[in-house]
Amino acid sequence: MAIEVRIPTILRPLTDGAKAVDGKGGTLDELFTDLDGRHPGLRARLVDDKGLRKFVNVYLNDEDVRFIGGLDAAVADGDSVTILPAVAGG
Amino acid sequence: MRFDSLLDSLGGTPLVGLPRLSPAADVRLWAKLEDRNPTGSVKDRPALHMIAKAEKDGLLTPGCTILEPTSGNTGISLAMAAKLRGYTMICVMPENTSSERRQLLEMWGARIISSPAAGGSNEAVRVAKGLAAENPDWVMLYQYGNEANALAHYETTGPEILADLPTVTHFVAGLGTTGTLMGVGRYLREQVPDVRIVAAEPRYGELVYGLRNIDEGFIPELYDESVLTTRFSVGSRDALRRTRELLEQEGIFAGISTGGALHAALGMAAKAVKAGERADIVFVVADGGWKYLSTGAYGGTLEEAEARLEGQLWA
Numbered sequence: 001m002a003i004e005v006r007i008p009t010i011l012r013p014l015t016d017g018a019k020a021v022d023g024k025g026g027t028l029d030e031l032f033t034d035l036d037g038r039h040p041g042l043r044a045r046l047v048d049d050k051g052l053r054k055f056v057n058v059y060l061n062d063e064d065v066r067f068i069g070g071l072d073a074a075v076a077d078g079d080s081v082t083i084l085p086a087v088a089g090g
Numbered sequence: 091m092r093f094d095s096l097l098d099s100l101g102g103t104p105l106v107g108l109p110r111l112s113p114a115a116d117v118r119l120w121a122k123l124e125d126r127n128p129t130g131s132v133k134d135r136p137a138l139h140m141i142a143k144a145e146k147d148g149l150l151t152p153g154c155t156i157l158e159p160t161s162g163n164t165g166i167s168l169a170m171a172a173k174l175r176g177y178t179m180i181c182v183m184p185e186n187t188s189s190e191r192r193q194l195l196e197m198w199g200a201r202i203i204s205s206p207a208a209g210g211s212n213e214a215v216r217v218a219k220g221l222a223a224e225n226p227d228w229v230m231l232y233q234y235g236n237e238a239n240a241l242a243h244y245e246t247t248g249p250e251i252l253a254d255l256p257t258v259t260h261f262v263a264g265l266g267t268t269g270t271l272m273g274v275g276r277y278l279r280e281q282v283p284d285v286r287i288v289a290a291e292p293r294y295g296e297l298v299y300g301l302r303n304i305d306e307g308f309i310p311e312l313y314d315e316s317v318l319t320t321r322f323s324v325g326s327r328d329a330l331r332r333t334r335e336l337l338e339q340e341g342i343f344a345g346i347s348t349g350g351a352l353h354a355a356l357g358m359a360a361k362a363v364k365a366g367e368r369a370d371i372v373f374v375v376a377d378g379g380w381k382y383l384s385t386g387a388y389g390g391t392l393e394e395a396e397a398r399l400e401g402q403l404w405a
Contacts, residue, residue, distance in 0.1 A: 009296050010304055045304060055307025057323075064291075064321035082323065085299055086307035088159075088211035088234065088266075 001077035029071040105254040110339040116368040131377035137167030139242035140231040157228045159218035162191035169198035182218040190381040210298035235311035243273025262355040262373040264347045265289040268313040275317040289321040290354035292405040324350035345377040347405035
């Protein structure tokens with residue numbers, strides 16, 4: 001088992017076109033670092049020196065990670081992580 | 091109930107219990123029926139408040155042209171009010187929205203300028219901002235950044251909910267302009283200790299997220315993260331499934347975004363049951379299902395309905 005991470009269209013050039021990739025780690029931060037080892041540059045598109053980038057939304061099992069610890073949110077095998085750009089509704 | 095005009099009948103919507111979908115005697119769900127507004131959606135509240143405010147400030151005078159980026163409901167509300175008050179209405183709307191919305195807008199005399207499907211409402215906002223710059227005499231009320239949007243809910247929706255249900259513990263609504271959640275959320279936080287404010291954000295098909303660059307995203311100026319307790323992303327499959335459950339089990343015929351809010355509300359209800367806590371969970375029925383009949387959301391299997399919604403803006 002691993003953690004499934006769903007990648008938005010605009011970041012797929014970094015995952016050889018894959019819609020979802022597997023990773024591991026105990027926190028979201030560790031998971032992104034793990035993914036960056038196989039998909040160099042991915043982490044920098046998601047995170048800057050202040051944390052998650054402003055227009056990047058990350059959901060852990062459909063819940064916005066900003067409300068459950070951000071990059072420190074605990075993740076475990078079997079979890080599903082979805083990355084999406086922030087878009088307008090209404 | 092008697093009112094001087096349709097505009098005066100705004101708000102005062104029913105709050106109805108869901109005896110079948112509520113999981114326990116002390117964990118109850120309540121639907122705020124915002125489809126019972128003048129043009130049939132929750133957006134009548136911000137639209138009419140934004141117009142009233144702009145008139146009061148002298149920004150809108152008879153004969154003015156109103157411009158607004160909208161995926162539908164706000165435009166429909168503004169078009170109705172514009173017709174009654176003597177304004178010209180222009181909507182910038184993504185081309186991937188239901189045909190009923192276009193028909194309703196045209197019925198109330200609005201002109202529609204289509205924005206590209208790819209990029210969804212982001213594109214509508216971008217196109218509208220461009221038009222506003224080219225036409226300085228047009229008035230863009232701009233629902234994403236107009237304080238009167240959130241204030242409408244702070245002054246009306248929030249107090250109505252608390253008056254009808256003083257034991258409220260959770261408020262759940264769809265997240266679009268964020269006006270409903272910001273306004274009701276702020277009001278309830280002032281009045282109810284430990285109230286939970288929960289956002290249900292629609293997760294669309296990939297087309298809608300087709301931005302050229304991740305730094306071109308959009309966050310409404312009204313959005314203040316600190317008002318929310320948490321925020322869920324709800325895909326079209328879950329939203330459709332819950333919309334159908336609401337119809338089948340409670341008889342409420344709602345639009346698809348309501349299914350998204352119900353999905354998050356049921357998730358909070360399950361958490362309360364597990365924790366052994368009592369809960370009175372209010373969620374918003376943003377509109378009725380009428381405008382979505384052509385999307386095929388209510389017929390056939392869930393898989394078929396989900397496939398038909400791919401690439402559509404359903405909230």
